[in-house]
Amino acid sequence: xxxxxxxxxxxxxxxxxxxxxxxxxxxxxxxxxxxxxxxxxxxxxxxxxxxxxxxxxxxxxxxxxxxxxxxxxxxxxxxxxxxxxxxxxxxxxxxxxxxxxxxxxxxxxxxxxxxxxxxxxxxxxxxxxxxxxxxxxxxxxxxxxxxxxxxxxxxxxxxxxxxxxxxxxxxxxxxxxxxxxxxxxxxxxxxxxxxxxxxxxxxxxxxxxxxxxxxxxxx
Numbered sequence: 001x002x003x004x005x006x007x008x009x010x011x012x013x014x015x016x017x018x019x020x021x022x023x024x025x026x027x028x029x030x031x032x033x034x035x036x037x038x039x040x041x042x043x044x045x046x047x048x049x050x051x052x053x054x055x056x057x058x059x060x061x062x063x064x065x066x067x068x069x070x071x072x073x074x075x076x077x078x079x080x081x082x083x084x085x086x087x088x089x090x091x092x093x094x095x096x097x098x099x100x101x102x103x104x105x106x107x108x109x110x111x112x113x114x115x116x117x118x119x120x121x122x123x124x125x126x127x128x129x130x131x132x133x134x135x136x137x138x139x140x141x142x143x144x145x146x147x148x149x150x151x152x153x154x155x156x157x158x159x160x161x162x163x164x165x166x167x168x169x170x171x172x173x174x175x176x177x178x179x180x181x182x183x184x185x186x187x188x189x190x191x192x193x194x195x196x197x198x199x200x201x202x203x204x205x206x207x208x209x210x211x212x213x214x215x216x217x218x219x
Contacts, residue, residue, distance in 0.1 A: 002215045004178060005185035007164065008192065008204060009061060010038030017051050019201035023208035027057040029083065029189070032065065032073060037197025038189065045077045059083050059105060067099065074100045081105050081128065094125040103127040105164070109134040110149050116157065123159040130187060133167030148173075151180040171206035175214045186211065 008020040009029030020028055030045045031038040040048065049058050060079035062070065064086035073079065082100065084093055085107040097104045105128035108118045119129050133149045148168025157163065165183035170191030178186065190196065192203040 002184075002218060004183070004211050004215055005164070006208060006211050007059060007185070007187040008199075008207075009059070009166075009187055009189040010036070010193075010197070011048060011199060012038060012040055012044070012197065013199070014048065014051065016199040016201055016204060017048050019199075019204045020208075021052060021055050023205045024212065025056050025204075025208065026185075027059050027081070027187075028052045029059045029061050029187070030077065030079070031061045032069070033061070033063045033085075042072065042076050045073075049077045049079065053078075057081060061085055064088060067096070070096060070100060074102065083107065083130065085130075085132075090121050090125050093122060097125060097127075105130055107132050107166075110153065110167070112150075113153050116153060119157070119159050119163070123161045126161060128185075129159060129161055129163040130166050131163060132187075148177075151177050151183075154181040154183060156182065169207075171203060171210050174207060174210050178211070178214060 005026040007027035007029055008025045010031045011017050011028055030040055030048060033039055052058050057080040059081045060073045060077060061083040081103040082096060083105040093104050093106055104126045106122040106126040107130045110131050111134040122129055164185040164187050165177060165181050166187035169177055169186055169188045174186060188207055192199055192207050194200040
């Protein structure tokens with residue numbers, strides 16, 4: 001049976017973490033970016049990571065963070081994957097991977113086919129690629145903006161590394177997004193929120209149910 005990997009990103013509370021884990025999320029994302037409404041402190045992140053450990057992969061989401069900051073997250077939170085969601089060049093990704101002996105997920109902002117060319121460069125050093133929508137003009141947030149792009153751009157993409165579809169996904173459109181993109185992994189944040197930064201347990205479960213139903217039907 002098909003198993004589409006699901007990452008629920010930007011979790012902040014024990015209740016929503018529990019909902020994500022009970023629903024069968026494969027990855028959970030903890031956001032370390034003060035400008036984001038989904039930002040968590042190291043103390044909060046440690047508690048949430050302990051809940052998820054052994055049940056789902058823990059992804060630490062960072063944006064152009066310095067090496068000292070990444071070291072503290074690695075040491076205290078112990079993520080399985082560090083997600084670099086800023087303008088980090090491939091050589092910076094390689095440095096983080098080697099220095100912290102960790103898997104790297106690199107986000108690539110997409111609005112047109114030419115943007116996918118970045119994936120070729122990052123695929124050399126990253127373990128995962130995450131194709132997210134380019135943020136609206138003037139936005140201070142690189143992701144979690146609830147906007148999408150042409151999912152068919154990812155169809156038949158072959159980078160020799162797994163990739164994740166992100167950007168504007170929600171319980172109502174995720175099945176169509178998977179069908180159009182051919183993605184075997186999806187990431188959701190604002191699409192399971194009732195307001196920015198506030199996850200909704202029912203929406204988390206609905207998102208997971210939609211993906212698993214699609215897996216069962218093979219669509």
